[in-house]
Amino acid sequence: MNWFPLFCDLRHKTVLLVGGGAVAERKARLLLKAGADVRVCATHFSSPFYEWQQAGKLTLREARFSPEHLDGCWLAIAATDSHEVNQQVSDYASARQMFCNVVDAPAQASAIMPSVVDRSPLMIAISSAGDAPVMARLLREKIEALLPQHLGKVAAWAGALRPRVKSTFNEAGQRRRFWEKLFHHDRLAQTLANGDDKQAEKLTEALFNEPLAQQGEVVLVGAGPGDAGLLTLKGLQQIQQADVVVYDRLVSEEVLELVRRDAERIFVGKRAGYHCVPQEAINQILLEQAGQGKRVVRLKGGDPFIFGRGAEELEALSGSGIPFSVVPGITAASGCSAYSGIPLTHRDYAQSVRLVTGHVQKNGELDWQNLAAERQTLVFYMGLTQAAEIQRQLLAHGMSGGMPVALVENGTSTRQRVVAGQLSELAELATQAQSPSLIIIGRVVALREPLRWF
Template sequence: MDYFPLFCRLQGKRCLLVGGGDVAERKARLLLAAGADLHVGALHFSPAFRQWADNGELSLIVGAFDAAWLDACWLVVAATDNDAVNQQVAEAAEARRIFCNLVDAPEQASAIMPSVIDRSPLLVAVSSGGCAPVLARLLREKLESILPQHLGQLASLAGTLRARVKQRFASAAQRRYFWERFFTSDRLAQTLANGDSARAEQITASLFSDDLPAQGVVTLVGAGPGDAGLLTLKGLQQIQQADVILYDRLVSEEVLNLVRRDAERIFVGKRAGHHCVPQAEINQLLLEQAQRGKRVVRLKGGDPFIFGRGGEELEMLAQHQIPFSVVPGVTAASGCSAYSGIPLTHRDHAQSVRLVTGHLQQEKVLEWQKLAAEQQTLVFYMGLSQAPHIQRQLMQHGMRADMPVALVENGTSTQQRVVTGTLDRLGELARQVASPSLIIIGSVVSLRDRLRWF
């Protein structure tokens, strides 16, 4: 993040604008709208500045820039058509630790002015860090078209209700639930848009009188294999609404960055050969948090129902009559194969796919003879440490030694790495990658050189 986004209260605070032309006019309008005590210094001023000054809306300082103009200022904007003067203003502001915005020189500015969507008191700011102001403007225009004008009224009404909500609802979770219903009430929004304040009060009163659920809920959400872009829309909605997030090590940092910032995060990850939190303890955490009335999301890498032990967790919740739901995710087999240029099925190579756990404690249920059959693709999850055993068993049961294999490390992430070879070298290849890695075995792997896109 190149800039820290911050909304500043400038009402009654002295601000300096250096420049008196067209560009400075645009900056002046924003500062005046924010209620700043605006002082404008320049050799010459446009008619607009003269008019503002005559109306008592701002003060003019006639002359060449003087560092003394900065005295008692909270913010400075340099908007002249002279780069040397703008630089002089920036240096003087920097020496006094005053934030300074420079027109057309974002790399030298300590502050930037974003494009603003004004639904006061609701404000939305869009910034490209000065790199692409036209793009920021286009985005602002798009947001303008989809954000209703009555949002400001809704936000203002909410401001008058905060003390009442805090008194009515004891817990933060209940208050959050109330506000979500308040802001998503179509009836309330329409009533405000129509200017019917009496009806708006009736609808608001009904929201206060409705009972809120005393018991929490649990949602299992598949986070996908790594790339945050593969998170489903419903998954995003759930993690934005959650009070508590239980997540494992396969959930990428990019996905975690989408979690609501005030949500409690509990790491329950497991690493190969070392179980950080036993499954029974994870189950108990889910139960306890839900019984406290929390909305709990169990965020799992990949898909909760494909080697994610989601079924075990839901069985426990069902036993205790805790409401639950499941949001599927893109499983590692689909994500890693697609990002590696390896189709899981292909008319000429594989007519079926088998997803197999590499935890070979379940050895007795693995039918190696069927796994070694032709015209199919095998995908081994969590099989890195067992790669030599997988190689040996498949070859002993008839799979050819030169069958193409691929190992995908950190699949779909920016650190993805793919190692390819043949089955008779699988154990050796496994030593070249780190966990988490997925093993894909089948003739479809031979298509990678033609189909991969990065």
């Protein structure tokens, strides 16, 4: 994040606007709407500036920019057609530790004015850090079309209720559930839009009198293999409604960025310097958090029912009478193969796919004879440390040493790396990869070069 998003209260605060043309005009309109005390400095002004001055809305100074014009200002905006003048404004503002917006020149600026969707007091700002202003404008237009005009009235109504909500409900979770009920109310928003405050008060009073559900619940959510874009829409909705998110090592930082900011996060995975939290302890965490009436999301990498031990966690919840639901995710086999250009099945090479845990023992509990069969694709999860044993067993049971293999490291993420070769090299290839990595074995791996796109 190169720019920190910040809303400023400019009411009755002095802002210097340097420039008097059409671009400066647009900035002046926004500043006046925000209630700022606007000073405008330029050698010439368009007609709206004189109208605003006559109406007492701003102050004009017909002069070239001078550093003393910044005296007493909270913010400076350089909106001239002169690169040199704009640079001067920026330099002098920086020397005074004052933020400065330079129109169409983000490299010179210390502040950016974003595209704005105004549903006051609800405000949505969109910025491309100056790289793609047209894209930001187009996105603003889309959001404008999606959001009804009366949202501002609903937000203002909620603002007036905040003291009562805080005194009525002691816990943050209770307050959040009340707000969710209010904002999802099918009639309140339309009543406010119609200006019927009496009916709105009646509907709101009914919400205060309704009991809030106290029973907790757990939602098992598959986070996908890494790329946040592969998180399902339902999964996104759940992590943004959670009171608590319990997550493991395979959940990417990009996905965690989408979790509600005020949700409690509990890490239960294995990482350097830490021991893996035992499954029994994870089960107990879920039971305790849900038992406190919280909405708990158990966030797992990939799909929770494919080598994710999700069923064990649900058994514990079921045995204790805790409500639960499951949101499946894209499993690593599907995501990593697609992002590597490797089809898991192909009419000419593989008519079946086997997903296999790589946690194999030396004496082997896997059906190696069938795993070594032709015309199928093998995908080994968690197999990096057992790569040598996988190679030995498959070769011993008749699989060709020339069978194509691929190790996909950090699959679907921006750090994805593929190490490819043949089965006889698997043990050596594994030393070139890092965890988490997926091992794909089969004739389809040979299609990677012509089909890969990531």
